[in-house]
Amino acid sequence: AQSVSQHNHHVILSEAASLELGCNYSYGGTVNLFWYVQYPGQHLQLLLKYFSGDPLVKGIKGFEAEFIKSKFSFNLRKPSVQWSDTAEYFCAVNGYSGGGADGLTFGKGTHLIIQP
Amino acid sequence: DTGVTQSPTHLIKTRGQQVTLRCSPISGHKSVSWYQQVLGQGPQFIFQYYEKEERGRGNFPDRFSARQFPNYSSELNVNALLLGDSALYLCASSPGLAGAETQYFGPGTRLLVL
Numbered sequence: 001a002q003s004v005s006q007h008n009h010h011v012i013l014s015e016a017a018s019l020e021l022g023c024n025y026s027y028g029g030t031v032n033l034f035w036y037v038q039y040p041g042q043h044l045q046l047l048l049k050y051f052s053g054d055p056l057v058k059g060i061k062g063f064e065a066e067f068i069k070s071k072f073s074f075n076l077r078k079p080s081v082q083w084s085d086t087a088e089y090f091c092a093v094n095g096y097s098g099g100g101a102d103g104l105t106f107g108k109g110t111h112l113i114i115q116p
Numbered sequence: 117d118t119g120v121t122q123s124p125t126h127l128i129k130t131r132g133q134q135v136t137l138r139c140s141p142i143s144g145h146k147s148v149s150w151y152q153q154v155l156g157q158g159p160q161f162i163f164q165y166y167e168k169e170e171r172g173r174g175n176f177p178d179r180f181s182a183r184q185f186p187n188y189s190s191e192l193n194v195n196a197l198l199l200g201d202s203a204l205y206l207c208a209s210s211p212g213l214a215g216a217e218t219q220y221f222g223p224g225t226r227l228l229v230l
Contacts, residue, residue, distance in 0.1 A: 044206065104219060
């Protein structure tokens with residue numbers, strides 16, 4: 001069974017601060033990794049994804065994430081946050097065995113608040 | 117370009133009742149997945165349907181069932197509602213089997229069971 005652990009449930013930062021949200025997963029095989037974001041009053045949106053290739057992936061709005069296979073981690077980073085980044089961030093994994101039928105496993109989420 | 121749509125947006129039911137939630141995927145997408153999101157938690161996988169067949173099921177009781185229609189829209193049914201079924205129910209679609217592709221989420225249906 002796959003599982004996802006997000007290290008921080010609540011993070012408060014000031015504008016222009018750097019951000020790193022931790023995510024670790026547990027799965028024995030090939031995985032596809034995702035970060036989704038849920039802005040206040042909006043639905044889940046894809047921020048970025050990793051399927052294969054370059055372990056450093058870039059997403060929308062200046063976000064990036066690095067897949068470190070040896071550490072089973074997929075941490076999300078942004079060098080300088082803005083007030084508009086206030087949202088709930090979810091790390092998710094899909095263990096891909098070829099059947100593709102397991103669905104996404106999500107972490108519990110990190111509630112990020114950016115203070116102006 | 118229309119995204120994933122869900123109906124209704126909100127629903128109030130009482131314990132023991134049955135509920136049906138509806139989802140229309142993005143045009144051209146053949147896979148629909150359902151998730152339950154309880155307040156303060158990440159979404160939990162319930163079902164995946166692809167080409168009208170169930171292709172995956174999460175750890176939910178048999179009170180939960182779903183189906184997919186020839187136009188790829190889907191319904192989620194929950195029987196004998198419990199207070200603990202109160203949650204945001206999310207539908208997600210992808211072009212093919214969701215294992216290797218990105219899933220796109222709808223706005224959800226918020227269900228309150230009294």
